[in-house]
Amino acid sequence: MKVIVIGNGMVGHRFCEEMREASPEADILVFGEEKHAAYDRVHLSEAFSGKTAEDLSLGGPEWYATRGIGLLLGDAVVSIDTIEKTVTSASGRIESWDRLVLATGSSPFVPPLPGKELDGVYTYRTLEDLDLIREQAKHSKRGIVVGGGLLGLEAAKALRDLGLEATVLEFAPRLMPRQLDDTASLFLKRSIESMGVKVRTGVASKRLLGCDFVRGIELSDGEEIPAEMVVFSAGIRPRDELARQSGVKVHERGGIEVDDLLRTSCPGIYAIGECALHKGMIHGLVAPGYRMAQTVAKHIADGEEAPFAGGFAPTKLKLMGVDVGCIGDPFLAGDDYEEVVVQSRCRGVYKKLVIHAPSNTLKGAILVGDNEPFNALAALVQSKAFLPEIPETLLVPKTESVNGGDGDSTSICNCENITRGVLHAAIDSGCDTIGALKKATRAGTGCGSCVPLMESVMKKRLASQGVAVQNHLCEHFKVSRIELHDLIKAARIRSFPELLERYGTGYGCEVCKPTAASIFATLWNDHILSADRHSIQDSNDRFLANIQKNGTYSVVPRIPGGEITPEKLKVIAEVGIKYGLYTKVTGGQRIDLFGARLDDLPAIWTELIHAGFESGHAYAKSLRTVKSCVGSTWCRFGVQDSVGLAVVLEERYKGIRGPHKMKMAVSGCARECAEAQSKDFGVIATENGYNLFVCGNGGMTPRHADLFATDLTSAEVMRLIDRIMIYYVRTADRLVRTSRWLDEMPGGLAHLKAVVIDDSLGLCSEFEAEMDTLVRTFQCEWKTALETPEILARFKSFANTDAPDTSIAWQEIREQRVPALA
Amino acid sequence: MNWTQVCKVSDVPAEGGIAVLLGEEQVALFRFASRGEWYALDNFCPHKKSPVLGRGLLGDAGGVLKVTCPLHKRAFCLHDGHEVGGDLEARTWPVKTEGEDVFLGTEG
Numbered sequence: 001m002k003v004i005v006i007g008n009g010m011v012g013h014r015f016c017e018e019m020r021e022a023s024p025e026a027d028i029l030v031f032g033e034e035k036h037a038a039y040d041r042v043h044l045s046e047a048f049s050g051k052t053a054e055d056l057s058l059g060g061p062e063w064y065a066t067r068g069i070g071l072l073l074g075d076a077v078v079s080i081d082t083i084e085k086t087v088t089s090a091s092g093r094i095e096s097w098d099r100l101v102l103a104t105g106s107s108p109f110v111p112p113l114p115g116k117e118l119d120g121v122y123t124y125r126t127l128e129d130l131d132l133i134r135e136q137a138k139h140s141k142r143g144i145v146v147g148g149g150l151l152g153l154e155a156a157k158a159l160r161d162l163g164l165e166a167t168v169l170e171f172a173p174r175l176m177p178r179q180l181d182d183t184a185s186l187f188l189k190r191s192i193e194s195m196g197v198k199v200r201t202g203v204a205s206k207r208l209l210g211c212d213f214v215r216g217i218e219l220s221d222g223e224e225i226p227a228e229m230v231v232f233s234a235g236i237r238p239r240d241e242l243a244r245q246s247g248v249k250v251h252e253r254g255g256i257e258v259d260d261l262l263r264t265s266c267p268g269i270y271a272i273g274e275c276a277l278h279k280g281m282i283h284g285l286v287a288p289g290y291r292m293a294q295t296v297a298k299h300i301a302d303g304e305e306a307p308f309a310g311g312f313a314p315t316k317l318k319l320m321g322v323d324v325g326c327i328g329d330p331f332l333a334g335d336d337y338e339e340v341v342v343q344s345r346c347r348g349v350y351k352k353l354v355i356h357a358p359s360n361t362l363k364g365a366i367l368v369g370d371n372e373p374f375n376a377l378a379a380l381v382q383s384k385a386f387l388p389e390i391p392e393t394l395l396v397p398k399t400e401s402v403n404g405g406d407g408d409s410t411s412i413c414n415c416e417n418i419t420r421g422v423l424h425a426a427i428d429s430g431c432d433t434i435g436a437l438k439k440a441t442r443a444g445t446g447c448g449s450c451v452p453l454m455e456s457v458m459k460k461r462l463a464s465q466g467v468a469v470q471n472h473l474c475e476h477f478k479v480s481r482i483e484l485h486d487l488i489k490a491a492r493i494r495s496f497p498e499l500l501e502r503y504g505t506g507y508g509c510e511v512c513k514p515t516a517a518s519i520f521a522t523l524w525n526d527h528i529l530s531a532d533r534h535s536i537q538d539s540n541d542r543f544l545a546n547i548q549k550n551g552t553y554s555v556v557p558r559i560p561g562g563e564i565t566p567e568k569l570k571v572i573a574e575v576g577i578k579y580g581l582y583t584k585v586t587g588g589q590r591i592d593l594f595g596a597r598l599d600d601l602p603a604i605w606t607e608l609i610h611a612g613f614e615s616g617h618a619y620a621k622s623l624r625t626v627k628s629c630v631g632s633t634w635c636r637f638g639v640q641d642s643v644g645l646a647v648v649l650e651e652r653y654k655g656i657r658g659p660h661k662m663k664m665a666v667s668g669c670a671r672e673c674a675e676a677q678s679k680d681f682g683v684i685a686t687e688n689g690y691n692l693f694v695c696g697n698g699g700m701t702p703r704h705a706d707l708f709a710t711d712l713t714s715a716e717v718m719r720l721i722d723r724i725m726i727y728y729v730r731t732a733d734r735l736v737r738t739s740r741w742l743d744e745m746p747g748g749l750a751h752l753k754a755v756v757i758d759d760s761l762g763l764c765s766e767f768e769a770e771m772d773t774l775v776r777t778f779q780c781e782w783k784t785a786l787e788t789p790e791i792l793a794r795f796k797s798f799a800n801t802d803a804p805d806t807s808i809a810w811q812e813i814r815e816q817r818v819p820a821l822a
Numbered sequence: 823m824n825w826t827q828v829c830k831v832s833d834v835p836a837e838g839g840i841a842v843l844l845g846e847e848q849v850a851l852f853r854f855a856s857r858g859e860w861y862a863l864d865n866f867c868p869h870k871k872s873p874v875l876g877r878g879l880l881g882d883a884g885g886v887l888k889v890t891c892p893l894h895k896r897a898f899c900l901h902d903g904h905e906v907g908g909d910l911e912a913r914t915w916p917v918k919t920e921g922e923d924v925f926l927g928t929e930g
Binding site: 435438439445446447448475476497506507508509510512513514534535536538539540542543547549550551794796797798799800801803805807808 | 834877
């Protein structure tokens with residue numbers, strides 16, 4: 001078998017490597033037009049920064065000699081006889097072949113501009129071109145490169161390295177238009193410009209200036225850019241003239257037409273590299289050329305048919321020291337595609353992922369300024385593997401904390417603007433209680449919402465110093481909330497005095513009393529305002545409403561799933577008007593009525609309950625709302641009835657008390673309009689059911705929920721929530737939302753899955769039974785309160801008169817009544 | 823000292839408080855039933871001047887009996903009205919009970 005290769009560029013060379021490896025005995029002969037054996041054209045510009053022709057060489061004539069491959073340099077093939085299967089070279093040499101591989105490459109495209117034949121105008125393609133440019137540079141100060149593609153930027157680098165002021169002109173609106181999007185191109189442009197090369201995009205050249213020697217370029221708008229040298233690198237044209245003359249089929253716009261095995265129209269003749277047109281495309285980069293070489297070598301040697309995939313070879317470049325990567329097809333767009341972008345202008349880093357959302361796979365990526373993730377991303381495109389839940393993590397270097405919330409500069413108390421660092425300093429100087437910490441730093445003395453976070457900071461700091469950290473609830477109970485829960489449950493304790501007598505000291509406080517009340521509620525589910533219970537409730541629970549700054553209350557009727565009839569809306573409006581209430585739509589898709597006097601609450605609730613409303617538990621550490629999008633009932637994208645499920649969930653879990661409030665949401669499709677991933681329990685509809693997300697959080701420290709289980713039925717969703725919620729109620733510390741509960745849980749999500757899905761603790765049936773009991777014993781607290789005279793009697797502003805509190809001052813803003821400014 | 827009857831013992835929840843109106847003044851009245859003691863402070867919390875102290879939670883801190891404001895959890899000593907762990911001051915009122923009646927005292 002005799003194989004002749006026409007062309008000794010990088011791809012032709014690679015073919016020889018592959019062919020020799022596949023077939024040690026094949027007779028291989030190479031014709032090269034240039035006088036140099038194959039060299040690394042990609043790194044041509046490095047010849048200016050010290051590399052020699054030998055450095056760039058891919059092995060030289062010796063490489064061929066030692067492998068028994070014939071190499072004829074400086075002798076171009078001038079004709080092919082496709083019938084007799086011979087080639088004839090310029091020197092008159094005639095050789096016969098069994099297989100012929102055309103690797104003739106390409107030539108630089110020089111646009112037909114007036115003046116292109118002037119002295120000082122070059123192309124950038126070969127070592128000979130480089131020699132000419134180097135010589136001209138000795139007499140030049142300024143150089144222009146026409147073309148902002150890969151080679152053009154390499155040429156600009158070459159000119160800069162030769163000491164010239166270099167300017168790149170690109171006709172397209174951006175650099176490397178085939179590999180980069182607008183932003184990526186802009187980042188690359190900035191980086192290149194910071195190295196002293198000017199870049200002009202979206203400009204067209206009109207003509208070259210000068211008589212004998214070039215002295216610049218005139219742009220289409222008349223602007224003249226002076227230069228003593230112009231280098232064209234404005235694209236390539238396939239070298240297909242030999243094929244065309246010989247009767248091998250060539251596309252009318254250039255390129256030797258090949259099939260998936262790189263076979264041309266003539267039997268036994270292949271074309272590879274930049275001269276080949278595969279599926280209408282010329283591959284101008286070296287990587288696809290190499291894959292072509294491999295395909296042909298295997299086909300010739302073994303008859304193996306491993307088709308050339310074409311498409312998008314991952315491209316990893318270093319342009320003037322700037323990392324550039326392009327993987328897959330980063331230009332895919334439309335409803336099914338999601339773009340994830342991480343960028344930093346200061347660092348000159350831009351990274352983009354293009355994700356096919358329905359399959360959760362990576363389709364393309366662009367990297368500028370940092371190729372670190374390149375290999376991982378290329379593998380993800382290739383393997384079509386599922387992406388992590390938060391695909392951004394693929395783009396950022398692994399650090400200790402992704403959310404950036406653990407630094408000393410992180411603000412803990414936003415009211416007083418106290419950072420973690422300030423707290424640490426105070427703790428280090430001896431503050432080991434929240435009280436001492438508050439006094440020393442003022443943190444936690446404003447709205448107080450950061451106190452749980454302060455506790456967490458303090459405990460971590462003390463633990464890191466080797467101080468034994470007490471997890472005691474307060475000075476009255478030397479146990480944690482979790483231990484207290486277990487004690488109350490085991491001893492079946494039902495009142496606070498009894499609890500205090502058996503396990504506590506002193507008289508209790510604002511920490512242990514509401515905590516005990518919450519535990520009583522989750523264990524026994526009696527009415528929270530029963531005679532021995534009401535005085536240990538937090539103020540909001542005690543009056544079943546949310547206290548506001550002027551001592552009035554807000555009233556929030558439950559609106560399950562945010563779904564409400566016009567008739568019921570009307571009732572809310574009428575109540576609001578009658579009692580002079582300010583109304584506002586809440587973030588949880590219901591309506592808050594503000595400014596209710598303590599003594600008006602029973603009358604307001606009488607009317608609401610008469611109209612079919614129930615308590616919304618906005619005042620409680622319990623389920624708040626289940627937010628929903630409108631779902632498949634109306635929405636053209638919806639795949640499940642999200643409102644229906646939201647109503648069912650809200651009805652099931654309403655009123656159940658826990659260590660902190662809980663929020664839920666149900667989205668009817670992957671567009672996630674209900675923002676379920678920011679909730680304690682988030683449900684997102686799929687074609688096959690529902691995906692359950694857990695332990696998300698908005699608020700002070702936002703946390704995206706974790707995907708817990710996929711394609712569930714609504715019954716399965718509820719069983720999983722049942723188990724997780726009871727586990728949370730049993731094991732979370734006081735005022736710890738599910739997000740922090742999970743973050744601090746040893747073993748994290750995997751542990752939670754083991755307990756809840758695999759039943760590793762054998763507790764799941766117990767969890768479910770407890771939940772079923774809570775659901776069965778639900779009562780509307782307001783309905784019972786209205787039916788119980790002893791409870792109703794407490795809803796008075798003053799014990800000694802029925803008169804309302806007239807000290808409360810009001811003003812009007814935006815046509816509603818609000819508290820007067822103090 | 824003038825004593826004014828303001829309510830019945832049973833009007834005030836055990837281990838809890840209420841507000842009463844004494845002329846123009848709002849007074850928070852607390853019944854520490856487990857100690858058989860009564861206390862009274864201004865109903866207006868000295869922190870943000872809202873009439874809410876009567877709705878606070880009773881308890882103690884290191885033996886100091888206190889009421890904690892429902893708005894921002896500032897705590898005040900029931901004996902003398904000083905802020906526990908702070909510098910604020912709430913006015914106190916004398917309280918006494920006779921049988922079922924609860925009286926508040928005013929000077930002169």
